[in-house]
Amino acid sequence: MSRSSRAVVTLPKTAKRGEVFSIRAIVQHEMESGFRHTEQGVRVPRDIIREFVCTYNGKEVFKADLHPGVGSNPLFIFYAKADQSGTLEFKWTGDNDYLTIVKQAITVL
Amino acid sequence: MRLLGQCALLGLLLTSTPFLQADSRVSAYALMSPTNQAMQNDMSLNPAMFWIMDGEALWIDRNNPSSKACVDCHSDVKQSMKGVSATFPKRVQGKLLNLEGQINQCRTTRQQSPAFAYESKPLLALSTLIAYQSRGLPIAASKDSAIDADFQKGKTLYFQRMGQLNLSCAQCHDDRAGLKLAGSVIPQAHPTGYPIYRLEWQNVGSLQRRLRNCMSGVRAEQYPYGSVELAQIELYLMRRANGMRIESPAIRP
Amino acid sequence: MNQRRVFITSLTALTLSPWQSTSATPSDAMQAMKAIVGNRPVNTGRIYFELPPLVENGNLVAIKFSVQSPMTQNDYVKAIHIIAEANPLPNVVSCYFTPLSGKAEASTRIRLADSQKVWALAQMSDGSFWRTSVDTVVTLSACTEMI
Numbered sequence: 001m002s003r004s005s006r007a008v009v010t011l012p013k014t015a016k017r018g019e020v021f022s023i024r025a026i027v028q029h030e031m032e033s034g035f036r037h038t039e040q041g042v043r044v045p046r047d048i049i050r051e052f053v054c055t056y057n058g059k060e061v062f063k064a065d066l067h068p069g070v071g072s073n074p075l076f077i078f079y080a081k082a083d084q085s086g087t088l089e090f091k092w093t094g095d096n097d098y099l100t101i102v103k104q105a106i107t108v109l
Numbered sequence: 110m111r112l113l114g115q116c117a118l119l120g121l122l123l124t125s126t127p128f129l130q131a132d133s134r135v136s137a138y139a140l141m142s143p144t145n146q147a148m149q150n151d152m153s154l155n156p157a158m159f160w161i162m163d164g165e166a167l168w169i170d171r172n173n174p175s176s177k178a179c180v181d182c183h184s185d186v187k188q189s190m191k192g193v194s195a196t197f198p199k200r201v202q203g204k205l206l207n208l209e210g211q212i213n214q215c216r217t218t219r220q221q222s223p224a225f226a227y228e229s230k231p232l233l234a235l236s237t238l239i240a241y242q243s244r245g246l247p248i249a250a251s252k253d254s255a256i257d258a259d260f261q262k263g264k265t266l267y268f269q270r271m272g273q274l275n276l277s278c279a280q281c282h283d284d285r286a287g288l289k290l291a292g293s294v295i296p297q298a299h300p301t302g303y304p305i306y307r308l309e310w311q312n313v314g315s316l317q318r319r320l321r322n323c324m325s326g327v328r329a330e331q332y333p334y335g336s337v338e339l340a341q342i343e344l345y346l347m348r349r350a351n352g353m354r355i356e357s358p359a360i361r362p
Numbered sequence: 363m364n365q366r367r368v369f370i371t372s373l374t375a376l377t378l379s380p381w382q383s384t385s386a387t388p389s390d391a392m393q394a395m396k397a398i399v400g401n402r403p404v405n406t407g408r409i410y411f412e413l414p415p416l417v418e419n420g421n422l423v424a425i426k427f428s429v430q431s432p433m434t435q436n437d438y439v440k441a442i443h444i445i446a447e448a449n450p451l452p453n454v455v456s457c458y459f460t461p462l463s464g465k466a467e468a469s470t471r472i473r474l475a476d477s478q479k480v481w482a483l484a485q486m487s488d489g490s491f492w493r494t495s496v497d498t499v500v501t502l503s504a505c506t507e508m509i
Contacts, residue, residue, distance in 0.1 A: 026158075035450045060460055067451055077469040078467070081464035145418065
């Protein structure tokens with residue numbers, strides 16, 4: 001049973017063939033670094049997203065390896081080249097069986 | 110005779126701005142970097158959006174003994190809650206309540222459920238959702254004369270020295286606003302953006318959390334969450350900031 | 363008697379800071395880069411790396427980086443790695459591109475533990491490496507919170 005959280009992706013609904021368009025993807029996650037301590041001095045264990053991948057009709061367009069140095073509620077703004085109409089898939093995986101997948105369609109004219 | 114009338118008018122104008130000089134009031138938004146300002150303005154970059162979405166889910170949640178959700182009494186949150194957070198704290202059924210207090214009153218009396226704890230996810234989600242509906246509107250602090258005594262008490266607390274450092278709110282936020290404390294510019298402390306996503310907290314938090322933060326900053330014993338003292342200070346701050354634009358949910362460093 | 367107790371408690375409070383854990387050093391950052399680059403040469407420049415020179419709060423710092431490239435199958439940017447000299451860990455984030463990216467540019471938000479030098483290291487499809495760095499001053503909130 002995997003844990004998941006909210007994710008919001010922003011990209012245009014349509015694009016012209018060959019056009020390079022920007023994509024925003026933000027996910028709700030505390031990114032507990034593993035370097036924080038409670039007041040009693042007990043270390044709070046690491047719990048972060050490790051990888052984010054964006055594929056466009058199954059082909060990788062952007063990938064990121066995340067380490068504890070990435071801020072809470074990780075945001076990525078990146079680009080993709082409009083090729084065929086289809087689906088962009090956004091996948092976040094991380095510690096403690098974390099998995100979130102979001103899909104969004106795009107029409108290429 | 111005419112000169113007397115003009116003097117009287119001038120006198121009236123000078124005394125009608127009781128707090129800071131006519132309008133030298135500035136939100137802490139102005140002190141932030143352009144990047145952080147953009148993070149606040151653009152909801153697709155503002156992490157508080159997740160709390161708003163959680164709030165939207167709670168707004169329609171009927172999973173409680175009354176089987177009633179907020180939506181059953183208040184319908185569309187965008188309509189019913191527009192301008193609402195701008196008027197709190199106010200007197201509700203004889204008691205001084207801030208927004209969180211009002212949410213909990215509905216929760217306990219209408220939904221027959223235990224009150225949400227301060228800084229709990231559900232309470233932050235609902236207060237962020239409701240406060241967001243007042244974004245862009247001016248603060249319209251309650252002018253109810255029945256809470257004037259609370260306002261005076263809040264004012265007294267604001268000007269009262271406290272803690273091991275023996276400082277009052279006014280000494281930093283009135284007298285020294287714009288000067289620096291340990292590398293940070295001291296803001297005027299207007300509650301225009303609450304609940305805020307504070308970068309230091311990596312979380313959304315209430316005005317009461319921030320007030321308690323200040324109190325621990327001067328090494329004073331903090332008033333408990335939901336206490337009448339904190340509500341009185343909130344009321345003082347809201348009347349002091351009356352008319353300023355609401356930015357909720359704001360980003361703060 | 364009471365004063366001594368207060369003094370000791372405040373001393374311990376000062377040392378129980380969240381950054382008590384180990385911090386990377388410039389040589390750790392160099393090691394992290396070496397692990398990526400191996401023995402191959404690294405050129406300086408070519409990367410556009412935007413990071414504010416003064417940061418109000420190190421918990422969420424917006425950065426942007428890009429490399430001009432045709433982004434074709436024969437000539438594209440494979441990866442840009444961000445490495446910090448004074449965070450607890452030197453590797454912060456690595457972004458991987460393909461010709462389908464269209465542009466080798468990304469923005470994200472990172473954590474910075476202290477004032478430091480931050481590196482951007484780019485890996486090209488032809489096997490070459492480029493790097494650049496930005497120095498930044500990180501200030502934290504004046505009043506500490508006791509929850």
